[in-house]
Amino acid sequence: MECKHPVEETKAKFICKESEGECPERTYAKMQNEWQQNEGFSLYDDTSRGSLKVFFRNLSEGTYRCGVDVSEFTEQYIEVKVEVKEDPCCVKIISQAGNIGDTLTITCEHPPTLRANLKHFCKEDQNLICEDIRAARKYSLSDHSQPGLFIVTISNLTLSDAGVYWCGVETSEGDITYTSLTMSVRLNINNPSLPAGLYPAVGVSAALLGFALLLVIWLKRKKSSLSDSFYTRPPTSRTVSKKAQGQTENFL
Known part of the structure; x- marks a missing residue:
């Protein structure tokens, strides 16, 4: 539903459902030119059209007011009476x-x-x-x-x-x-260039192949790191280790 208020396009707009001739709970559009999510419906304050759009997801019968605050004490609104009808075509x-x-x-x-x-x-x-x-x-x-x-x-x-x-x-x-x-x-x-049902298989195969390549690379690097540390670690490694431990203790 779109309610136009072209004269008051920048003023605060609201939607509410009447109860005993009054509208005790108003929901205002707090953002402009962006959808605002609410329970059961969404609002869009369209400043370019000077209108309030209301998207109902669970519409119920009743009388609604689609309005705008003109001033602190004055408001303008369009009264909308909604009837929900069933039709064989819908939904x-x-x-x-x-x-x-x-x-x-x-x-x-x-x-x-x-x-x-x-x-x-x-x-x-x-x-x-x-x-x-x-x-x-x-x-x-x-x-x-x-x-x-x-x-x-x-x-x-x-x-x-x-x-x-x-x-x-x-x-x-x-x-x-x-x-x-x-x-x-x-x-x-x-995609006619791919056989039907191939999308999941291609995706899984690609993922497994990528994982396998990463695993091989990691194992090679791990092996290289272990070899370097085994053959090239100097005999003063114990002293270096103590210094490293001391630095860690001081840091903590």
Whole structure:
């Protein structure tokens, strides 16, 4: 959800859930232009757009306030009434795979009643935030002839394209925009130049080979060190040893 407050773009922004007509617990965005993690949701104070973005992970029904402190005694907020509805299309989790360099097509589902709405496609990051990636040239979205579907095309696949994606739809009402994520896609990328299942074997073999080389080098150095100390240690080694011991005792 994105709430726009363009006039007060630099002021402190908050989100809260009403209880008996009041908002006793407000969560403020403490950082600007960076996601702030909270239990159940995340906040992003976007100063370039003068808006507050709220990413809900466990959405519950109720009335929310998305607002900004105008002054010490004044606040402005948008009241948002949230209803959670179940739909046969949502939420599905599927897996797809493609080869490096290929073009991949994903068929996304959404409620048929939202066919005219703007379509959304995003990729999860390490914080489970789904960042909009539609602006990148390698992604293209188009409507399907069948209601409730749209097509996402990803061109020139690379290993970095692997991950979890979400399909969704957007709804805009004045200064607030809602994005409902309706379908999750886990994308795996294969390298056709390597036989299937070879990645783990190659990794293990390389690790074992590296360990073996390090072990041989260490043994050679150890052997050389022992040989030098055995054949070249001077007969005054006992005196040197006592001095070393004395220095150590003084140091401690």
